[in-house]
Amino acid sequence: MSSLLSPEALQSIKRLDLRARMVVRGFLQGLHSSPFHGFSVQFSEHRRYNRGDDPKLIDWLVYAKTDKYFVKRFESETNLVGYLVIDLSKSMGFTESQSMTKFEYVTCLAAALTYLMIMQQDPVGLITFDEKLHASLPARSRRGHLGDVIARLSNLKPAGATDVPAALTQVAAMLKQHSLVMLFSDLWPADDGEKSWQEQIADVVSSLARLRHAGHDVIVFHVLDAAEVEFPYDGPVQFTDSESGQSVSVDASGFRDDYLAALAEFRDAFRDGCNQLQIDYVPLDTSMPFDTALTEYLMQRQGRF
Incomplete structure (x- = not known):
């Protein structure tokens, strides 16, 4: 995917808005086939568990997938x-x-x-x-x-x-x-x-x-x-x-x-x-x-x- 997001590949696209959309869409597609799969959802909805957090807030489904402790973020945190x-x-x-x-x-x-x-x-x-x-x-x-x-x-x-x-x-x-x-x-x-x-x-x-x-x-x-x-x-x-x-x-x-x-x-x-x-x-x-x-x-x- 990186070759499609190179400056040379985007050089022929003159409009900045189209360049930006192509970069973001290509990047997000690449996430799904990389070690970062699921990361785009994880980073927007969860944060790492910190000492002092209520253990009841731990998302055990995320723990099962990542072997790491995350808690759901409150709306005000996002x-x-x-x-x-x-x-x-x-x-x-x-x-x-x-x-x-x-x-x-x-x-x-x-x-x-x-x-x-x-x-x-x-x-x-x-x-x-x-x-x-x-x-x-x-x-x-x-x-x-x-x-x-x-x-x-x-x-x-x-x-x-x-x-x-x-x-x-x-x-x-x-x-x-x-x-x-x-x-x-x-x-x-x-x-x-x-x-x-x-x-x-x-x-x-x-x-x-x-x-x-x-x-x-x-x-x-x-x-x-x-x-x-x-x-x-x-x-x-x-x-x-x-x-x-x-x-x-x-x-x-x-x-x-x-x-x-x-x-x-x-x-x-x-x-x-x-x-x-x-x-x-x-x-x-x-x-x-x-x-x-x-x-x-x-x-x-x-x-x-």
């Missing part, structure tokens, strides 16, 4: 308020292939998650940012809201620089109720000469900590272009920063090992920072099937309780 928080920086428009840009990949994934959440009657909202937050859509669960979110996503264009820590700090101050914050960004550090990339990562992690301390659950979808992950270059190459406009020429063949090592350190720093905060960190690139990310959402959705 609504999860989600917010899509999307990076609009110009670097998100980068691609070195005929496939989707990082931004197209993110909007398709965000649209699919919106579709999935509204199917579960979970309210979902949209927040976008570059160096500051932009007008957002409030979290709603009505069917017509899917069209509102997709229309807004379809009209977005990546441009300019970004400030992830400032944006996340504003999001933490803005959200008043417990929510699932889904961050979509390439998380590339700014080339401002003032802070090292390690210091900039620490700033992002600190802003994520503010969200956690405010009581929100967080998933970080760290999306890079396939070329940024694989570095498929040889010989002399000139690279230009899409946000600052600065250029640098390198011998790609001799630079590859250093670049890949630095990229691994870059991703590991975010992974470690997120793990310490109990935040789901999902590294993706534009060649990866969309069901990879949707599975992470379901796992977080179940683990919320």
Whole structure:
């Protein structure tokens, strides 16, 4: 099923709403033929038994199937308020292939998650940012809201620089109720000469900590272009920063090992920072099937309780 949910397979479908529907329907069909069979029902209707729960609430039919203790959720527990928080920086428009840009990949994934959440009657909202937050859509669960979110996503264009820590700090101050914050960004550090990339990562992690301390659950979808992950270059190459406009020429063949090592350190720093905060960190690139990310959402959705 993953091949049918790949960016290449969806590239010929221009309408974002059709892409989202195809991703979600293909994903849910795949659940029925995978180890996650029955999971889509389980995560929406049950939560794990916790110490202090009344044993009378245990669903013994689910125990018979899974050998794990689950209790039926009360109706008030089932609504999860989600917010899509999307990076609009110009670097998100980068691609070195005929496939989707990082931004197209993110909007398709965000649209699919919106579709999935509204199917579960979970309210979902949209927040976008570059160096500051932009007008957002409030979290709603009505069917017509899917069209509102997709229309807004379809009209977005990546441009300019970004400030992830400032944006996340504003999001933490803005959200008043417990929510699932889904961050979509390439998380590339700014080339401002003032802070090292390690210091900039620490700033992002600190802003994520503010969200956690405010009581929100967080998933970080760290999306890079396939070329940024694989570095498929040889010989002399000139690279230009899409946000600052600065250029640098390198011998790609001799630079590859250093670049890949630095990229691994870059991703590991975010992974470690997120793990310490109990935040789901999902590294993706534009060649990866969309069901990879949707599975992470379901796992977080179940683990919320």
